[in-house]
Amino acid sequence: MGQLPQQSEALVLRYTDYGEADRILTLFTAHHGLQKGFAKSARKSRKRFGATLEPFTKAVFHWRQGRGALLSLQDAELVDAHFGLRSDIKRLALASYGVELIELLLEEGEVYQLIYELLCGFLAYLDQAGELSSARLLLELRLVYLLGYIPHLLHCSECLKIFHNEPIRFDANRGGSLCHDCAGSSGFAVGLGTVGSLSRSLKVAHDQFYGFRFGDKTLQEAQLILQQVLHLVLPKEPKSLKFLTQL
Numbered sequence: 310m311g312q313l314p315q316q317s318e319a320l321v322l323r324y325t326d327y328g329e330a331d332r333i334l335t336l337f338t339a340h341h342g343l344q345k346g347f348a349k350s351a352r353k354s355r356k357r358f359g360a361t362l363e364p365f366t367k368a369v370f371h372w373r374q375g376r377g378a379l380l381s382l383q384d385a386e387l388v389d390a391h392f393g394l395r396s397d398i399k400r401l402a403l404a405s406y407g408v409e410l411i412e413l414l415l416e417e418g419e420v421y422q423l424i425y426e427l428l429c430g431f432l433a434y435l436d437q438a439g440e441l442s443s444a445r446l447l448l449e450l451r452l453v454y455l456l457g458y459i460p461h462l463l464h465c466s467e468c469l470k471i472f473h474n475e476p477i478r479f480d481a482n483r484g485g486s487l488c489h490d491c492a493g494s495s496g497f498a499v500g501l502g503t504v505g506s507l508s509r510s511l512k513v514a515h516d517q518f519y520g521f522r523f524g525d526k527t528l529q530e531a532q533l534i535l536q537q538v539l540h541l542v543l544p545k546e547p548k549s550l551k552f553l554t555q556l
């Protein structure tokens with residue numbers, strides 16, 4: 310009995326070449342989450358896959374269920390190659406980091422429609438020469454939020470007091486923001502303006518990257534906050550982070 314081919318729009322996260330002409334793709338699909346797909350003879354014939362087999366490419370893939378965990382990819386139609394982000398080493402480094410975060414944080418086979426849309430928005434923004442620091446901040450913040458790891462921001466995570474114009478500290482190990490009395494010397498000082506900006510940014514559509522303007526202090530503090538939160542939830546440090554930091 311023949312199986313009907315299945316299809317989904319997907320982003321190519323990375324690939325491994327296999328044998329003489331095959332390629333194994335790690336795909337983030339819109340409707341089936343993270344999947345690995347086997348593209349047989351992909352490097353010999355460009356007829357079936359065209360230019361869809363490169364990282365950061367968005368395409369509609371057709372497959373048949375393979376014997377093992379791998380999808381047996383049949384062909385694909387290009388949606389967007391995101392050529393723009395490949396022309397600049399900083400954009401490329403940030404895109405690699407974003408894609409690695411996704412792979413490290415998501416469970417294979419679970420559906421993550423909103424995070425898929427978030428990554429699409431992020432890559433499209435980088436492709437169109439968007440501003441890099443705010444792109445990184447928004448991706449990290451929303452990933453943490455959509456996966457349920459968002460720390461307490463506008464109130465003390467221990468006594469739950471809502472902040473009003475006062476010095477506060479942040480410690481992800483203790484749940485997030487802390488009032489002066491609860492904090493002691495734990496964590497690091499952050500401005501109320503920074504946690505306010507992060508909180509407001511979460512009220513905007515999860516795939517919108519245009520229209521944000523963060524000050525230098527907010528960007529610096531937000532980076533410390535998000536790095537601390539991510540450090541707690543990531544199984545290991547992303548390899549691309551070192552390169553990104555060097556740039």
Ligand SMILES: [Zn+2]
Nearest residue numbers: 465468488491
């Ligand atoms: Zn407190």
